[in-house]
Amino acid sequence: MPHSHDHSHGHDHSHDHGHSELSDLELRVRTLESLMVEKGYADPAALDALIDTYETKVGPRNGAQVVAKAWTDPAFKDWLLQDATAAIASLGFTGRQGEHMVVVENTAKVHNMVVCTLCSCYPWPVLGLPPTWYKAAPYRARAVMQPRAVLAEFGVSLPAETEARVWDSTAEIRYLVLPQQPEEAQGLGETELADWVTRDSMIGVGLPRRPAAEG
Amino acid sequence: MNGAHDLGGMHGFGPINPDPDEPLFHAPWERRCFALTLAAGFTGQWNIDASRFAREQMPPAEYLATGYYEHWLFGLEQLLVERSMATPREIASGQVELEPKAEARILKAGDVTKALAKGGPSERPVEAKPRFHIGDRVRTRNINPATHTRLPRYARGKTGTIHLAHGAHVFPDTNALFAGEAPQHLYNIRFDGTDLWGPDAEAGTCAYIDLWESYLEPA
Numbered sequence: 001m002p003h004s005h006d007h008s009h010g011h012d013h014s015h016d017h018g019h020s021e022l023s024d025l026e027l028r029v030r031t032l033e034s035l036m037v038e039k040g041y042a043d044p045a046a047l048d049a050l051i052d053t054y055e056t057k058v059g060p061r062n063g064a065q066v067v068a069k070a071w072t073d074p075a076f077k078d079w080l081l082q083d084a085t086a087a088i089a090s091l092g093f094t095g096r097q098g099e100h101m102v103v104v105e106n107t108a109k110v111h112n113m114v115v116c117t118l119c120s121c122y123p124w125p126v127l128g129l130p131p132t133w134y135k136a137a138p139y140r141a142r143a144v145m146q147p148r149a150v151l152a153e154f155g156v157s158l159p160a161e162t163e164a165r166v167w168d169s170t171a172e173i174r175y176l177v178l179p180q181q182p183e184e185a186q187g188l189g190e191t192e193l194a195d196w197v198t199r200d201s202m203i204g205v206g207l208p209r210r211p212a213a214e215g
Numbered sequence: 216m217n218g219a220h221d222l223g224g225m226h227g228f229g230p231i232n233p234d235p236d237e238p239l240f241h242a243p244w245e246r247r248c249f250a251l252t253l254a255a256g257f258t259g260q261w262n263i264d265a266s267r268f269a270r271e272q273m274p275p276a277e278y279l280a281t282g283y284y285e286h287w288l289f290g291l292e293q294l295l296v297e298r299s300m301a302t303p304r305e306i307a308s309g310q311v312e313l314e315p316k317a318e319a320r321i322l323k324a325g326d327v328t329k330a331l332a333k334g335g336p337s338e339r340p341v342e343a344k345p346r347f348h349i350g351d352r353v354r355t356r357n358i359n360p361a362t363h364t365r366l367p368r369y370a371r372g373k374t375g376t377i378h379l380a381h382g383a384h385v386f387p388d389t390n391a392l393f394a395g396e397a398p399q400h401l402y403n404i405r406f407d408g409t410d411l412w413g414p415d416a417e418a419g420t421c422a423y424i425d426l427w428e429s430y431l432e433p434a
Contacts, residue, residue, distance in 0.1 A: 015316045029244040029288065029389035031309035035250055035301060039315040041258050045324035054249075055239055095334035100381070102403075117223030117367050119267055120283060129249075132237055135283040138228040144369065148417045153231050164420040168223065170365045171401055171425035172263075172337035173381055200233075212355060 041114045059128035062093045063176060064197035066126055068190045070103075079106060084176065088126060098125035098174050104167060105178040106204070111162050112177045113151065113204030116169040117141075123174035123209035128200060134203065144168055154205040167204075177204040184210065216268075216361050217368060219275035224369040224412070244285040252287045257322035257330060264391035268363035269293045295377055339398035341383040345428070347402060351377045352434040355404075355426065360406040363391035366430045370422075374434045378423060379403035386427055400428040 024032075036042040066088055070077040085099035088094070104112040116122065117140050122130040133139050135198040142150050147164040150161060151157070158164055167175040179201040185208065186195060200206030256266065269290035278286065291377075295301040300316045322330060347353055350422040357372040358364065365387050381401040389397045403425050408416030 004332045009325075023242070023244070025285070025288070026242065026244040029247050029251070032292065032306060033247055034309045035305055036251060036255065036295075037313065038309075038311050039301065039319075040321055041300065041315070041319055042251060042254040043321055046254055046327055046414070047247065049324045049327040050253050050331075051246050053327065055246075058331075082317075095332040096330075097334070099334040099336040100338060102379070107404040114225075115368070116279075116366060118220055119270070129239060131233065132241075132283070133231050133233040137225075137279060138231050139224055141225040141228050142223040142231070144422050145415075146417055147414055147420050150231060151372065154233065162419070162421065164417070166420070166422045168370075168422055168424045170367065171381070171384060171427075173401075173425050191355050203371075213380075 025207050040069060051052075053197040054124075054129050060126070060197075060199035060202065061194070062091075062128075062197070063123070063126035063202045065091060065190075066093070066103075066176070067071070067178060067197045067202065068193035070178055071185075071193055072190045073201060077178075080178070088176075093125040095125055097121070098123045099125075100173045101176060102173055103178050104165070106180045109162060110165060111151070111156075111158055111204065112165045112175075113143065113165060114148055114167045114169065114175045114177060115140060116145055118168075119175065121169035121172075123176050126176055127188075127202060151205060156201065156205065156207060179200050179204075179208050182208050182210075216271055216363065217359060218271045219273075219278040220271045221368050223367045224263065233299060237429070240284075241282075247287050248284045248291070252291050254322050255291055255295070258300070258316075258319040260300060260316065260319055261393075262295050262385075262390055263335065264363060265393065266290055266294060266385070268391040269297070271363065307325040339385060339386045339396060340380050341398050341400070343383070343400070345380055345400040345402075347377050347380075347400070347428065347431065347433075349377050349380060353377060353404060354434040355430055355433040358430070360388065362388065364430075365425070366390050366426060369411060370424050370426070373406055375404040375406035375424075377402050378405045380424065384427070386429070388427075401425060401429070402428070402429075409423075 022138040037044055070080050080103050084103040088101050108110055120130055120135040144166050147166050148158055185196050195211035198206050201208045226382045270286045292306050296303055300314050305312055354374045355371055383398040384400050384401040387395040389395050403423055406422050408420035
């Protein structure tokens with residue numbers, strides 16, 4: 001069984017080159033959309049707006065803003081760890097799949113990572129839609145049992161004395177990891193710091209890193 | 216239900232293989248399937264627990280052989296039929312044969328931003344006092360319902376410690392069946408790796424799992 005089955009159907013059948021045959025899935029979804037529109041269950045303009053929201057407006061840059069603010073503003077950090085839903089809402093990030101937020105802090109002694117073993121729960125308002133690997137079987141199967149091995153695959157080697165805590169999102173509570181601020185990033189401003197915060201560091205499978213030089 | 220979706224602790228799936236350059240959607244149909252599923256949710260004919268349960272009913276071999284948005288598509292088609300919004304023939308042909316369901320609402324483009332920002336909180340006020348408190352030791356029940364539950368198999372019959380009390384939340388096991396929200400106290404529970412996996416646990420690991428009160432008994 002190839003591990004990357006999530007990719008394969010898209011790549012096998014629909015290369016977006018115009019005249020190629022439509023895949024079965026493409027046809028099945030088009031048929032369903034036309035039925036739902038015809039029956040008055042879906043407004044095509046609303047479908048476009050839903051897609052546009054998650055393609056262009058809501059994504060991990062939101063979460064990076066939350067983390068950068070927590071790194072530079074101790075009062076905000078306290079609030080975030082006490083009442084993440086309210087603290088995050090104060091920056092304008094609310095709603096679907098982020099109704100009840102909890103932020104967990106990484107320290108020298110504790111490393112947190114987030115999974116949803118039963119489906120693919122993920123904090124949309126701060127991270128957008130989840131990457132394929134987060135939704136696929138290998139991560140969902142292994143994160144709870146072998147967090148250190150999984151982290152190593154993401155290039156994070158955890159010291160033996162650091163506890164690995166895995167948060168399984170089984171309810172409507174959504175978890176965001178507050179990564180440790182790197183030593184090299186001390187003293188930077190909030191805007192610069194946000195560029196150090198990666199999506200993976202807020203899921204807990206990566207660490208913040210120096211932004212790639214522009215150009 | 217003990218379905219293929221309940222993956223925690225399974226072996227044999229291989230490496231994670233993240234793709235750092237992957238697009239948000241891998242094909243146009245994924246984009247439309249995502250939006251149709253969200254829009255259909257706003258018709259008010261089902262709830263998030265019912266939509267998870269619908270996806271879980273995909274046959275296990277098929278579930279493991281298909282991607283995320285194929286699970287969504289399966290669940291959406293299933294719910295449209297189950298809630299008398301469409302027939303299988305309509306879904307196959309795209310041709311309307313059955314009157315649209317009168318109670319179904321429609322999400323308009325102008326309301327999308329507001330609707331998403333509002334979300335659907337699951338916390339509810341309840342009279343009942345919480346049975347457990349932070350620091351209490353609890354054991355999860357060994358249950359195997361054939362219907363929806365959020366107590367994963369790997370965490371059944373296991374002992375842990377209450378770490379957070381989240382207040383009372385809609386109970387998915389009943390809500391998925393349209394049998395009522397029946398809100399219950401919800402807790403986050405810490406389980407040591409060895410209590411979940413025995414001698415095969417990695418050293419220095421633990422899992423924190425959100426579980427409803429009726430999944431738990433005092434340890």
